[in-house]
Amino acid sequence: MGELVPIGRLSDFPEGKMKKVFIKGKELLVANIGGTFYSIDDICTHEECSLADGFLRGEVVTCPCHLAQFNVKTGDVVQRPATGEEIDSEPTFNIKVEKDQVFVEI
Ligand code: FES
Numbered sequence: 001m002g003e004l005v006p007i008g009r010l011s012d013f014p015e016g017k018m019k020k021v022f023i024k025g026k027e028l029l030v031a032n033i034g035g036t037f038y039s040i041d042d043i044c045t046h047e048e049c050s051l052a053d054g055f056l057r058g059e060v061v062t063c064p065c066h067l068a069q070f071n072v073k074t075g076d077v078v079q080r081p082a083t084g085e086e087i088d089s090e091p092t093f094n095i096k097v098e099k100d101q102v103f104v105e106i
Pocket of ligand 1: 045046047048049063064065067068082
């Protein structure tokens, strides 16, 4: 098990929204989907745009740059970028909630 690092309070992560957090030299995307928290690396595996600057619909985030899509629960590629290349999936991170505090495990 990794280290649990606090990233904010529950109220910082409204349901249906995603947020970028900077932690230990990483940029992570944290999403609240139906009251459950998920996290993937925020840097698009295509050309390094920030996924948190894109759009979240259900459990799928769309990169604002070339519209690649990733599942925020699994990190899997849902759709390749508009440019057509194969891209890697995103690493995922565990989120834990204790009382009002949200932690990421890294
Ligand atoms: S940088 Fe994300 S799709 Fe190109």
